[in-house]
Amino acid sequence: MHLFTTEPYWRIHLITGKTLTKHQAVWDQMLGHKRELDWTLDLISTGDILKIKRLELVYPGFHRSVALRIDEPGTAFQFCRQVKGMDMSTGQVMDSVEAQIIGRVYDKFNRLCQGYVWDRVKGLLQYDEVEIDEFPSWREGLMPPGQLNLDVLGVRL
Amino acid sequence: MADYTATIEYNKGNDTTPDWTGTAIATGGVSGANELRWTKAGDGGASTASASWPKFRRLASVGAVDELWAFSADTTGLKVATYDGSRTFARVLRFSFKNAGTAVSAMKLSSYATSSLGAATPGTQPSDPSTDGSGIVNGHATDTSSTAYLKGNIYGSGLTAGGTQETPSAGNVGTTLAATSGTAGAATPSAGAWLATWQSLQADTQYLQGSAIPQAVTAFLLYFTLALLSGPNLCLGSNIAPVAAVQYDRT
Numbered sequence: 001m002h003l004f005t006t007e008p009y010w011r012i013h014l015i016t017g018k019t020l021t022k023h024q025a026v027w028d029q030m031l032g033h034k035r036e037l038d039w040t041l042d043l044i045s046t047g048d049i050l051k052i053k054r055l056e057l058v059y060p061g062f063h064r065s066v067a068l069r070i071d072e073p074g075t076a077f078q079f080c081r082q083v084k085g086m087d088m089s090t091g092q093v094m095d096s097v098e099a100q101i102i103g104r105v106y107d108k109f110n111r112l113c114q115g116y117v118w119d120r121v122k123g124l125l126q127y128d129e130v131e132i133d134e135f136p137s138w139r140e141g142l143m144p145p146g147q148l149n150l151d152v153l154g155v156r157l
Numbered sequence: 158m159a160d161y162t163a164t165i166e167y168n169k170g171n172d173t174t175p176d177w178t179g180t181a182i183a184t185g186g187v188s189g190a191n192e193l194r195w196t197k198a199g200d201g202g203a204s205t206a207s208a209s210w211p212k213f214r215r216l217a218s219v220g221a222v223d224e225l226w227a228f229s230a231d232t233t234g235l236k237v238a239t240y241d242g243s244r245t246f247a248r249v250l251r252f253s254f255k256n257a258g259t260a261v262s263a264m265k266l267s268s269y270a271t272s273s274l275g276a277a278t279p280g281t282q283p284s285d286p287s288t289d290g291s292g293i294v295n296g297h298a299t300d301t302s303s304t305a306y307l308k309g310n311i312y313g314s315g316l317t318a319g320g321t322q323e324t325p326s327a328g329n330v331g332t333t334l335a336a337t338s339g340t341a342g343a344a345t346p347s348a349g350a351w352l353a354t355w356q357s358l359q360a361d362t363q364y365l366q367g368s369a370i371p372q373a374v375t376a377f378l379l380y381f382t383l384a385l386l387s388g389p390n391l392c393l394g395s396n397i398a399p400v401a402a403v404q405y406d407r408t
Contacts, residue, residue: 088399147263149261
């Protein structure tokens with residue numbers, strides 16, 4: 001468990017009693033070495049994605065987190081916004097996670113979701129009544145995610 | 158695991174027979190390394206340090222900056238052979254994404270005043286001397302119709318959702334590259350195609366977006382090209398280059 005973190009990350013609690021985070025190391029047969037637990041590769045392939053009962057966003061600071069209760073399998077998701085810069089002789093290095101998002105679809109018919117964003121500039125934000133097929137931006141300067149690949153998120157609607 | 162490692166590659170051959178070997182530079186520069194630098198024809202040098210890079214005199218009428226150079230180290234660089242500020246050549250720049258990423262949304266490309274990634278103020282030029290890229294990003298009403306001075310184009314999505322690499326043929330990039338080119342929001346090409354009209358790279362106001370969400374954990378090349386314009390109303394400054402960046406969402 002990380003009591004203090006400088007980067008946001010997700011943590012899940014399964015109905016089996018197991019707790020998993022992205023920081024857990026798993027052996028990757030194709031890579032031939034250990035890597036961090038991957039939401040798509042490891043949770044979907046094992047079926048653990050359907051056993052999530054609680055999804056947490058742990059964000060920078062001392063022991064800070066928020067959580068969503070997941071009542072229906074296949075409705076939890078998470079992703080982060082990555083930015084990679086091209087330096088045009090400005091000396092400004094940029095390869096950063098700008099935000100971590102967690103969410104749950106609470107209205108499958110209307111494809112609406114709710115959850116939290118931790119943003120590097122704005123801090124913790126809560127969102128609600130967001131269309132998962134047209135995910136909006138939460139901060140000026142960041143483009144909206146727009147359409148999300150629900151398959152790799154493990155969302156089943 | 159879930160993020161890509163990515164490099165930027167430039168063409169040191171020609172459009173018909175591109176040569177990308179040994180041209181990979183990392184994203185984000187340090188002390189003159191991994192930099193893209195712009196200059197007037199004849200002014201650049203392969204061993205010129207970043208701090209000594211020649212100043213560019215802004216153009217009396219709106220036009221393109223002549224040359225783009227790429228530096229893997231402070232004094233180790235090459236001219237991007239197929240950049241000339243026009244839309245004539247297709248194989249100019251590309252991102253190389255390794256196979257360790259899972260994209261959740263389409264790739265997006267734009268430019269910013271600084272690495273803080275703030276919003277643009279279209280048409281507003283900063284006071285002289287400027288020390289950031291806001292002048293280029295904001296554009297000017299007379300020179301660029303308040304679109305950015307930096308224009309770009311992108312080829313499809315690089316990799317389709319089904320895993321097909323999209324690679325452009327040699328030749329023209331789109332049909333229109335004008336000082337006023339730029340539309341609000343995302344400009345998205347069709348699959349396996351360039352945008353017909355180039356897009357202004359103006360923070361989140363005007364930006365490029367790939368045509369699809371790339372297949373997960375698959376290496377690919379995302380071809381793009383740039384044209385930097387200058388004009389009589391562009392601000393003066395010690396270094397007014399913007400920060401260009403690709404953004405995407407991943408698991």
